Amino acid sequence: MLIIDALQYNNPERARFxxxxxxxVGCVHVTLAIWENARETLxxxxxxxxxxxxxxxxxALATTAEEIEEIAASGRTAVVYGFQDTSPFxxxxxxxxxxxxxxxxxxxxxxxxxxxxxSGCWEPDELGVSKFFGRNVIEEMNRLGMVVDxxxxxxxxxxxxxxxxxxxxAVTHANPQEFVGTDIELNRRNKSTELIRKLAETGGVIGLxxxxxxxxxxxxxxxxxxLDMMAWTVxxxxxDTVGLGTDFYDGWPESQIKWWRAGRxxxxxxxxxxxxxxxxxxxxxxxxxxxxxxxxxxxxxSQAEIEKIVGGNWLRFFRDGFKPASAVS
Amino acid sequence: MLIIDALQYNNPERARFxxxxxxxVGCVHVTLAIWENARETLxxxxxxxxxxxxxxxxxALATTAEEIEEIAASGRTAVVYGFQDTSPFxxxxxxxxxxxxxxxxxxxxxxxxxxxxxSGCWEPDELGVSKFFGRNVIEEMNRLGMVVDxxxxxxxxxxxxxxxxxxxxAVTHANPQEFVGTDIELNRRNKSTELIRKLAETGGVIGLxxxxxxxxxxxxxxxxxxLDMMAWTVxxxxxDTVGLGTDFYDGWPESQIKWWRAGRxxxxxxxxxxxxxxxxxxxxxxxxxxxxxxxxxxxxxSQAEIEKIVGGNWLRFFRDGFKPASAVS
Numbered sequence: 001m002l003i004i005d006a007l008q009y010n011n012p013e014r015a016r017f018x019x020x021x022x023x024x025v026g027c028v029h030v031t032l033a034i035w036e037n038a039r040e041t042l043x044x045x046x047x048x049x050x051x052x053x054x055x056x057x058x059x060a061l062a063t064t065a066e067e068i069e070e071i072a073a074s075g076r077t078a079v080v081y082g083f084q085d086t087s088p089f090x091x092x093x094x095x096x097x098x099x100x101x102x103x104x105x106x107x108x109x110x111x112x113x114x115x116x117x118x119s120g121c122w123e124p125d126e127l128g129v130s131k132f133f134g135r136n137v138i139e140e141m142n143r144l145g146m147v148v149d150x151x152x153x154x155x156x157x158x159x160x161x162x163x164x165x166x167x168x169x170a171v172t173h174a175n176p177q178e179f180v181g182t183d184i185e186l187n188r189r190n191k192s193t194e195l196i197r198k199l200a201e202t203g204g205v206i207g208l209x210x211x212x213x214x215x216x217x218x219x220x221x222x223x224x225x226x227l228d229m230m231a232w233t234v235x236x237x238x239x240d241t242v243g244l245g246t247d248f249y250d251g252w253p254e255s256q257i258k259w260w261r262a263g264r265x266x267x268x269x270x271x272x273x274x275x276x277x278x279x280x281x282x283x284x285x286x287x288x289x290x291x292x293x294x295x296x297x298x299x300x301x302s303q304a305e306i307e308k309i310v311g312g313n314w315l316r317f318f319r320d321g322f323k324p325a326s327a328v329s
Numbered sequence: 330m331l332i333i334d335a336l337q338y339n340n341p342e343r344a345r346f347x348x349x350x351x352x353x354v355g356c357v358h359v360t361l362a363i364w365e366n367a368r369e370t371l372x373x374x375x376x377x378x379x380x381x382x383x384x385x386x387x388x389a390l391a392t393t394a395e396e397i398e399e400i401a402a403s404g405r406t407a408v409v410y411g412f413q414d415t416s417p418f419x420x421x422x423x424x425x426x427x428x429x430x431x432x433x434x435x436x437x438x439x440x441x442x443x444x445x446x447x448s449g450c451w452e453p454d455e456l457g458v459s460k461f462f463g464r465n466v467i468e469e470m471n472r473l474g475m476v477v478d479x480x481x482x483x484x485x486x487x488x489x490x491x492x493x494x495x496x497x498x499a500v501t502h503a504n505p506q507e508f509v510g511t512d513i514e515l516n517r518r519n520k521s522t523e524l525i526r527k528l529a530e531t532g533g534v535i536g537l538x539x540x541x542x543x544x545x546x547x548x549x550x551x552x553x554x555x556l557d558m559m560a561w562t563v564x565x566x567x568x569d570t571v572g573l574g575t576d577f578y579d580g581w582p583e584s585q586i587k588w589w590r591a592g593r594x595x596x597x598x599x600x601x602x603x604x605x606x607x608x609x610x611x612x613x614x615x616x617x618x619x620x621x622x623x624x625x626x627x628x629x630x631s632q633a634e635i636e637k638i639v640g641g642n643w644l645r646f647f648r649d650g651f652k653p654a655s656a657v658s
Binding site: 035037087090091092093094113114115116119122123124126127130131132133134136263264265266267270 | 422423442443
């Protein structure tokens, strides 16, 4: 069974790649950049080039769905390159094709705050995709076959992206707000029912996340509750729209949290930094994907549903999404 | 009489500096960057270093009001460095102090479109200063003594900047919307009566512009009409709030227009490019400042008013505005 994790943000190293193998993970969408500019992102790609060389027994870069299938069939994990912010594009429409040439297939419009393209979920709800560069970026990503991701964006940015994008968009890692509930402080990062419906109607996929800060009951979220959320989402929009996007990360020093929260754009984080969250007992790392699958089986998801949710939906979405617009019927 | 032009955007060369001398211009706020990033802006500063060396008989860099007075008193023109977009700060709060150290004393929050800091006048009216980086940038500029300029920003950005800035802000180059009227397509770039009042109440200054695209009757605007606008603005907010900010530019190839309109963020300009505007007959270049002063005298402005409007107000504004917050009582 092909497992695709639509977002992990590890400090890349062999220990993670071994976990992927042990967990039977066929494909992981990795993050090359959140605040990194073009030059810094080239360095990240250079580092991945070395990883692909040194750990060729475990990983390989995939830029098409066919490559994902081939790499996974060989017992290795296919790595899909993505950004969590359009910062690597800087202010240059031409950089989108450059990064596409280097293999990048997914880009989130913005990470938490406002950039030239759009606004993130820490900003006021009503801010959306910018009228000039924002629309230009979406149009160019559509042309090339780079998936628009809106996981960390404002609701308005999500709706705008659906409207302006000529192709389906992705929420690679977020949960349904209505299910998670307002007890969870970061529920703002999750997606409204209205948005998830709209995403589904337009051919998008949402990757449900194990990240404690956006799950019901946080680090105490049980597998049962996680599966309740999965069933709730399937009831809402059907089994073809739901995937996994754990948001799992490991291998970072604690100082990395400040980079994620404040980049270079603030001297202090606007949100208190409390250290890393504890992952739930049933998902300590990628070795635990079989726990989720076993839970789904016990819960009574059909084999067809399980195959779709743990990887099939993302594979279908990527099959068209990674092709240039001119190659899609 | 000290003449200060609060914005010119020439391709820097000796011919312009000679015009400044011939027109008796004591100080010009020049533009180092509109879309340029940090590295490119360093190049622009390096080029100005060479200009100051090669044309020391005509120009010198000023970073305080006292330096402006000294340089002007020596018969030369004081150059004040500014940006028309915060693009040189990229996403880095620390770059503001770096550019302050290099002499930059004025920065417009954004040029026409949305960036990480704020939104420009081509964007929807309701978009303002961004909640995180935008407010951080204003706070840091306030601390250092770098003037916040909002000439090309949305109305909301102007009001937000006044609210978030602990110090008076500037409109270095724009005209009153109500006077210019909607016959002028780019009147959107001008400022509402409400905003000009608010600017005045909070100690700001507005520089009236000869740029044909934002004057009543465009290139056919007569000196009389320009002086009508000046009198109208003085009637509105008093003679202490009004200055000059011609927006004069010269020496560029026509290809430069596309850079101004579209930067690197679009392949085509969103506004049709029709070539350079014809400057009005009474202001063909900086040699014609005496025409404006003579017109003001004939029109019956008092000598005290003339001195304030052609330079005194900006000098007073810069005297505090260029000081660090800790040095201002």
